[in-house]
Amino acid sequence: MTPAPLGPSPSRRQLFLGMLQVALSAFGGGLSAWSQRIVVEQRRWMTNESFLTGLTVARLFPGPNQINMAVYIGAYFRGLPGALAAIAGMLLLPFSLLMLVGFVYFQFHALPAVDRVLTGVVAAAAGMALSMGFKILDEYWKDPLALLLAALTFIGLQFLHLQLIPVVLVGGPIAMALYWPRQAKPKP
Secondary structure (H helix, E strand, O other): OOOOOOOOOOOHHHHHHHHHHHHHHOOOOOHHHHHHHHHHHHOOOOOHHHHHHHHHHHHHOOOOHHHHHHHHHHHHHHHHHHHHHHHHHHHHHHHHHHHHHHHHHHHHOOOHHHHHHHHHHHHHHHHHHHHHHHHHHHHHOOOHHHHHHHHHHHHHHHOOOOOHHHHHHHHHHHHHHHHOOOOOOOOO
16 A cells, blocks of 8 residues: 655644644643654654654653654754744643643542543553554564664563663664664675
8 A cells, every 4th residue: 555645844834733733632641643643644744754763863862752853843844943833832732731730630639530530541641652652663564673672672671670761872872873874885
């Protein structure tokens, strides 16, 4: 099945609205999954491969991954003004809603119904994160080295209880060295 062609490059306004849609769709978690769904599948701004490249870059830099991703997407299409528009979309309304929800939560957090609702939100966020994992896994089935790196990272974090920062500081450079573009050797 051939993927749908990419749409036109988004304007700053479209970047703002797209990141706002991501932020509001993912209220409670699952930002990466929603970001992939909106940017790649719905709006067709990027290929899945380009999105995964941006997500990798976003995760390597300090700070919240999705804010880094918004900067990446905005800058990719519209430079600094696009990055600022994407960040504004990601933060402006969600921050205001968060303040309102926080106020309401602290007024009613002792109610058992509030605890049950939050449990449901956490379960939904975990499901969306798993969904994103399976979607990107499809890209990596073709690359045994990527699967090996992912498996080693998972084992190190989950079973060997290694700390995240040392894993990133060691594994990141190793993965970059393994995937660094090399010149093709001339055929004899």
